[in-house]
Amino acid sequence: MAKRAKKNPSEQSQASNGVAASAAAHGLVKSSRKKLKQDFPDRFLNRELSWLGFNERVLAQAAEPTLPILERAKFLAITGSNLDEFMMVRVGGLKILRQRNPSKQDPAGMLASEQLQAVAExxxxxxxxxxxxxxxxxxxxxxxxxxxxxxxxxxEGTELRLATERFQQDIFPVLSPQAVTADAFPMVRGLGMHLLVRLEIDAETRLGVLADSADEDGQQRFEWALLPMGRTLPRLMPSASNHRMGYVLLEQLVRHFVAEFFPGRKVLECTPFRITRNADIELREDEASDLLGGMEEVLESRRFARAVRLEYCATASEHAVEFLRQVHDLDPQDLYPIQGPLDLSFLFSLHSVDGFEKLRDEVWPATPHPKIDPDQSMFSTIEGGDLLLVHPYQQFDSVVRLIEEAAVDPDVLAIKQVLYRTSKNSPVIAALERAAERGKYVTAIVELKARFDEARNIEWAREMERSGVQVIYGIHGLKTHAKICIIVRRQSNGIRRYMHFGTGNYNEVTARIYSDVSLLTCDEVLGRDATNFFNAVTGASQPVEMEELAAAPLQLRQRVLNLIEGETQRCMQSGHGRIIAKLNALVDTEVIDALYRASQAGVKIKLNIRGQCCLRPGVKGLSESIEVVSIVDRFLEHARIFCFHQNGNEKVYISSADWMPRNLDRRVELMVPVSDPTCSSRLRDVLNAYFKDNVNAWRMQADGRYEKVPTPKDAAYRVQYELYRQEVELSSIAQSSRRQTFRPVSGSS
Structure with missing residues (x-):
């Protein structure tokens, strides 16, 4: 092993000075944070209330009268599914915290009990x-x-006759009622639709029946039965109608005919209800000898987790509500009477019905990247220069095509990829399996702990292993969330690495509705870094210091803080400083304090944050130069892009990580510099465009409220439409140029 050359005295002095300067800077930062805490003790907002504010902005889209009605219905469905996950994860977590550490405060100074009360209200x-x-x-x-x-x-008439036939033929044979009591109530499935039926006890059946409700003289008057709707029957059932499309919800159809399940009994009440269970259950990896088996146990445990919410039809009697509350041990604030259909996710199905195109948004088909020639291999195209793809305006198919080409290319030796979430019938998974079956060295890091996708990822992992793929189940104690694919190819001039870095998952379905960016490159330095990163993850080895990439949980936090601090120092010296960032969430207190210090030094900071933001913008003496906007439009904003001015020598990055403790400290993430002038220029244009939007933009106020940015009558700027229009124009020019170029076809020799 070669020895490192000794440093000369001058170099040693410089190194010592550098260490001293770093230590001094760290001391100043620590002192500055202490002063911030003293001067602005309420400088952080509560993350849960901030998230609820985001869902309120989504609801505002459902209320927007200029949108087609099926789009409004879709946004209403999104608010429902968003709230389901929030209740399962965040409220579930707060309930656990209240039980285990009731005196612990969040950065905003709120106890778990106070947060639960505020969230409930x-x-x-x-x-x-x-x-x-x-x-x-x-x-x-x-x-x-x-x-x-x-x-x-x-x-009546045909409508009722057909509904009766549907019930008798398709539903009645499937469902089964179950007699229940408060002492023997079954474990109902979380988020499943159920009917609670109250039956009157007649004189003949009163004896021997265990009931749990009584009238004033103590005599039992009724008993309970449960009807689970199950998973096999569709919730949305088309029905005959004089209108263009009629439908009946499954629970309403069963409710109408519920007496058929109880012949000879009087049904007093039939109440649809839905239980939400705590999903904030994590794998104890130190106790799980088998990660795959451990995750399956986690999935099973969620079925039996504590209830955190009860939704029920608002017409339910006090008897029914109290019965359900007691058997699920819920607080009054956990009860949600619903004046309408429970679980608005059925509106997703309505959004996709045929024949109502005019009630939906105009389709924006994704365009091919102007530099990607369908007649040229992806490898040749990438060799010609880095490519930046802006999704969903540009096709994610190009990323899939690269992996599919690699699977069958005889010169490709290896494919290495991180998979966090994939689609149901993933072409990426199929390509990796095909590559392994052809003898290529294929390694996939499959994150089994991707919440709510665990079951699918377990299935994919087993299937890929059967195909010969080397499957790695992430890192002990961390989630692997980085978006990276490395393709190792033998060429005439040696081995070359082709890479994809992204901000979104390898899911071609969500890539049509999520706003993300992809970088395709064969840069040698990034290739070395990527290989070192991947080997550290798969080999459980000490990570090698990387030249350009920054990985969490080791370097990413400090790299972000250094970039912010560098901008702060340069602004103090020159009077010029600017940071522009696009994120899903800004929660980390250390990063927020760094941004506050930068603002106090005069750095102009623009933040486009879709969801949670715990920073207060526009506070005098603290954050006067910070602007925060949020865009809620037809595509889910998901890209993470950062730009630091650096005295005109701007540095642009993309990342898989938001500025949250979980991303910076508890996940394996990547931040990637985008150095190609064309690509970095495009990213800066994209970033700046988000602050021009005056159609779907919301500006954050210092107290955490958001106000809609007013739309001028004659100067409307909708950033998602403008980005799409630009890509269509560029793609059209490129295709026109190809049509005007003669391409001779080579004959076989």
Whole structure:
């Protein structure tokens, strides 16, 4: 092993000075944070309330009268699915915290109990607005447009006859009622639809029946039964109607005919309800000898986790509500009476019905990248220079095509890839399996702990192993969230590495609706870094210091802080400093304090943050030069892009990581510099465009509220439309140029 050359005295002095300067800077930063805490003790916002504010902005899209009605219905469905996950994960986590560490405060100074109370109050108001919007606007306008929910109690003739046949043939043979009591209530599936049926006990059946409700004289008057709707029956059932499309929800159809399940008994009440269970259950990796088996146990444990919310039809009796509350051990604030259909996710199905194109947004088909020639291999194209793809305006198919070409290319020796979330029938997975079957060295890091995708990832992992793929189940104690693919290819001039770095998952379905960016490159330095990164993850070895890439949890946090601090110092010296960042969430207190210090030094900071933001912008003496905007539009904003001015020598990065403790400290993430002048220029243009939006932009106020940016009558700028328009124009020019070029076809020799 070669020895390192000794440093000369001058170099040693410089190194010592550098260490001393770094230590001094660290001391100044620590002192500065202490002063911030003293001067601005309330400088952080609560992350849970901030997230609820994001969902309120999504609900505002559902209320937007200029949108097509099916798009409004889709946004209403999104608010429901968002809230489901929030309740399972965040509220579930707060309940655990309240039990285990009731005195612990969050950065905003709130106890878990205080957060739960504030969240409950705001969520109840939110749900009321959700269903008011459904009853008064979305539902009626859908009906006016020809999409009608059939009320069976008011139906007759053919409509009722067909509903009866559907029930008798398709539903009655499948479902089974179950007698229940408060002492013997089954473990109902979280987020599953159920019916609670209250039956009157007649004189003949009263003896021997264990009931749990009584009238004033103590005599038992009724008993309970449970009807789970199960998973095999579709919730949305088309129905005959005089309108263009009629539908009945499964629970309403069963509710109408529920007496059929209890012949000879009187049904007093039939209440649809839904339980939400705590999903904030993590694998104890130190106790799991088998990670795959351990994750399967986690999935199973979620089925039996504590309930955190009860949703029920608002017409339910006090008897029914109290019965359900007691058997699930819920607080009154966990009860949500619903004036409308429970679980608004059925609106996703309505959004996709055929024949109602005019009720949806105009389709924006993704365009090919102007430099990607369909007649040329992806390897040749990437060799010609780095490529930046802006999704979903540009096709994610180019990324899939690269992996598919690699799978069959005889010169490709190896493929290495991180998989966090994939689609149901993933072409990427299929390509990796095909490559392994052809004898290539294929390694896939499959993150089994990707919440709510664990079952799918377990299935993929086993399938790939059967195909010969070397499957690595992430890193002990961390989630592997980086978006990276490395293709090692033998060429005439030696081995070359082709890489994809991204901000989104390898999921071609969500790539059509998520706003992300991809970098395709064969840069040698990035190639070395990528290989070192991958080997450290798969080999459980000490990571090698990388030249350009920054990885969490080792270097990424400090690299971000150094970039912010560098901008602060340069601004103090020259009076010029600028930071522009696009993120999904800004929660990390250390990063927020660094941004506050930068603002106090005069750095102009623009933040486009889709969701949670715990920083207060525009506070005098603290954050006067910080602007925070949020864009909620047809595509989910998901890209992470950062730009630091550096006295005109701007540095641009893309990343898989938000500025949150979980990303910086508890996940394997990557931040990638984009050095190619064309690519970095395009990224800066994209970043700047987000601060021009005056159609779907919200500006954050110092108290955490968001105000809609007003739209001028004659100067509307919608950033998602403008980005799409630009890509269409560039793609059209490129295709026109190819059509005008003669391409001779070589004959076989």
């Amino acid at each position: 705001r969520t109840h108001r939110f749900v009321e607005r959700q269903y008011e919007l459904w009853r008064q606007q979305v539902g009626p306008q859908l009906a006016t447009s020809g999409i009608v929910e059939i009320n069976l109690s008011e139906s």
